Amino acid sequence: MPDLDIQLQINGRARRGTVPPRLTLADFLRERCRLTGTHLGCEHGVCGACTVLMDGEAVRSCTVLAVQADGAEVTTVEGVAAPDGTLSVVQAAFRDHHGLQCGFCTPGLIVSVTAFLRDHPAPSDEEIRDALSGNLCRCTGYQGILNAVRAAAQALEESG
Known part of the structure; x- marks a missing residue:
């Protein structure tokens, strides 16, 4: 099958590429766009390290093909901070409350929690634990x- 042309918005910036049909979004982001904050752990959609937002929804970029993201708006961990580099509320909270150690899972957690808190602004501990269950x-x-x-x-x- 021939390579396919795609275009999408990544962190607010238009990106184009010609990709093989079976190239994952994670590999496109890391190899073609040099956005290496998206980590690859299990490559089966289980660990959550590769989580990005696609059209506002948290997805495992290792299970999404780049061609499936054609026309989409994608936000990676690099796009969560403000354009001037100021950390987002979620990023600052992870820093301030020791929510990271080696950092491998952190990008996926930051993106997942960003989407979760957008949809659940006042979560219970049980809801937080349930939301975190997809990130190892x-x-x-x-x-x-x-x-x-x-x-x-x-x-x-x-902050209202």
């Missing part, structure tokens, strides 16, 4: 992550 972390024990999500939710509520 091998080093934090999750308590710092849970604290970071609580703090981000509170900061977002206070």
Whole structure:
């Protein structure tokens, strides 16, 4: 099958590419766009390290083909911060509440939590745990992550 032309918005910037039909969105982002914040862990959609927003919804970019993102708006962890580099509320909360350790899972968690808090601005601990269940972390024990999500939710509520 021949390569296909795609065009999409990534972090607010128009991107084009000619891609093989079976190239994943994760590989397109990392290899073609040099956005290496999207990490590849399991490459089966289980670990959550590759989570990005596609048209506002959290998706596992290792299970989405680049051609499926044609015409979409994609936000990676690089696009979560403000254009001047100021950390988002979620990023700052992860930093301030020790929600990261080695950092491998952090980009996927940041993106997942950003979407989650947009849709659930005042979550219970049970809702937070359920939302985090799709992102695997091998080093934090999750308590710092849970604290970071609580703090981000509170900061977002206070900022109105």
